[in-house]
Amino acid sequence: MVHAPAKEAIPLLTPHKMGQLELSHRMVLAPLTRCRSYGHVPQPHAAVYYSQRATNGGLLIAEATVISPTAQGYPDTPGIYTQQQIEAWKPIVDAVHRKGALFFLQIWHVGRVSTTDFQPNGQAPISSTDKQITPDDSGMVYSKPRRLRTDEIPQIVDDFRRAARNAIEAGFDGVEIHGAHGYLLEQFMKDSANDRTDEYGGSLENRCRFAVEVIDAVAAEVGAHRVGIRLSPFDNYMDCFDSNPVALGSYMVQQLNKHPGFLYCHMVEPRMTSSKNGGRSPMPPAIQEAVQWDFHRCWRV
Numbered sequence: 001m002v003h004a005p006a007k008e009a010i011p012l013l014t015p016h017k018m019g020q021l022e023l024s025h026r027m028v029l030a031p032l033t034r035c036r037s038y039g040h041v042p043q044p045h046a047a048v049y050y051s052q053r054a055t056n057g058g059l060l061i062a063e064a065t066v067i068s069p070t071a072q073g074y075p076d077t078p079g080i081y082t083q084q085q086i087e088a089w090k091p092i093v094d095a096v097h098r099k100g101a102l103f104f105l106q107i108w109h110v111g112r113v114s115t116t117d118f119q120p121n122g123q124a125p126i127s128s129t130d131k132q133i134t135p136d137d138s139g140m141v142y143s144k145p146r147r148l149r150t151d152e153i154p155q156i157v158d159d160f161r162r163a164a165r166n167a168i169e170a171g172f173d174g175v176e177i178h179g180a181h182g183y184l185l186e187q188f189m190k191d192s193a194n195d196r197t198d199e200y201g202g203s204l205e206n207r208c209r210f211a212v213e214v215i216d217a218v219a220a221e222v223g224a225h226r227v228g229i230r231l232s233p234f235d236n237y238m239d240c241f242d243s244n245p246v247a248l249g250s251y252m253v254q255q256l257n258k259h260p261g262f263l264y265c266h267m268v269e270p271r272m273t274s275s276k277n278g279g280r281s282p283m284p285p286a287i288q289e290a291v292q293w294d295f296h297r298c299w300r301v
């Protein structure tokens with residue numbers, strides 16, 4: 001009698017316990033900006049889009065969603081700072097939950113990756129700096145930003161905290177703080193874009209202070225078990241790069257580890273396509289080694 005060979009489990013399809021969440025497989029939908037939330041309000045068609053991608057026990061991360069009116073930098077990206085936006089997210093979240101999937105919202109402030117056209121009263125976008133993103137050959141020109149005053153930073157931290165609370169009110173299972181891709185938090189973290197002389201600039205600890213305050217505030221508001229973060233220390237997207245990405249990434253992971261039960265760190269490999277670097281570059285071996293951090297909830301994408 002011939003026995004059929006034992007079926008080998010496909011690792012991606014095996015269950016995974018992530019904090020208190022029971023995932024039935026390990027394929028996660030990455031956050032993807034769609035620019036279809038007219039008037040910055042999520043639309044009913046998003047319920048169809050996300051539920052099509054939902055599986056029983058799977059995890060989806062919704063597109064980057066802005067925390068305040070100054071956080072906008074792209075047309076028709078959704079927000080999570082008005083009651084109308086919260087109400088509009090609810091049926092979308094319900095549709096995903098009906099399929100048995102978990103749903104996180106990525107919360108976002110673009111900082112200087114914006115133009116005066118997107119800003120309230122046509123004001124300058126805000127940033128760590130007043131240095132404009134160097135225009136490249138894509139033809140896109142971002143406006144010269146206004147450097148945030150030190151006393152304005154607590155308000156932005158609070159906007160992240162409220163956005164996280166609103167996401168939970170809308171029914172999301174948790175939030176992913178967007179700390180990657182050259183947006184506001186990275187503009188503070190990376191030394192190419194942070195030329196401040198206050199306690200939010202200079203040393204690595206100072207440059208990370210704003211991001212750490214956001215992490216602390218969001219974790220205190222909704223519980224660390226419902227919070228993840230996306231980081232891209234090795235990327236140079238949007239003119240944002242660091243002279244020591246290994247030290248930056250390691251420091252940030254240490255800060256996350258101060259929160260028992262912090263859910264995950266979503267780590268981006270240095271392979272974003274841009275017209276500046278001509279495409280994807282492989283992760284250098286030294287960096288590959290460095291990302292083997294002592295952080296077991298770290299994913300790399």
Ligand SMILES: Cc1cc2nc3c(=O)[nH]c(=O)nc-3n(C[C@H](O)[C@H](O)[C@H](O)COP(=O)(O)O)c2cc1C
Binds near residue numbers: 033230301
């Ligand atoms: C159209 C598009 C929209 C994206 N939107 C987001 C976003 O909202 N938030 C984010 O963190 N990354 C965003 N990304 C980056 C993706 O999540 C992902 O990291 C990137 O596409 C690399 O993965 P891939 O090689 O599978 O495409 C976006 C990428 C694309 C192509």
